[in-house]
Amino acid sequence: MGYRYDDDILIHLRDRHTGANNAIPCAKVEGIFDINGVTLRQAVNRLRCDAQPVCSNADGYFYAENSDEINDTVTRLLGRSKKMTDAAQGLVLSHQIFYDGRDGL
Numbered sequence: 001m002g003y004r005y006d007d008d009i010l011i012h013l014r015d016r017h018t019g020a021n022n023a024i025p026c027a028k029v030e031g032i033f034d035i036n037g038v039t040l041r042q043a044v045n046r047l048r049c050d051a052q053p054v055c056s057n058a059d060g061y062f063y064a065e066n067s068d069e070i071n072d073t074v075t076r077l078l079g080r081s082k083k084m085t086d087a088a089q090g091l092v093l094s095h096q097i098f099y100d101g102r103d104g105l
Contacts, residue, residue, distance in 0.1 A: 005033050006043045019065035
């Protein structure tokens with residue numbers, strides 16, 4: 001396993017990008033740490049799972065300044081989760097419609 005950037009990203013966001021008005025675009029975070037988008041999203045996910053208030057909006061990532069910013073991010077994440085669940089259910093339905101009883105596609 002390679003180096004994990006979690007703590008470095010957390011410190012950078014906390015020290016330089018606190019509050020939604022100070023969000024940093026994902027591409028800039030990737031450039032600062034010389035990482036790709038997947039690595040960044042994985043690090044942010046781990047930080048959030050560890051109860052760190054790393055939030056995001058259309059402008060990028062930031063360290064939460066207040067509970068409203070956390071709530072806004074939670075609402076966005078839940079909305080995305082619902083869209084993914086809906087897509088998965090649609091695929092299950094397509095499988096039932098088009099491939100019912102047959103192995104493979």
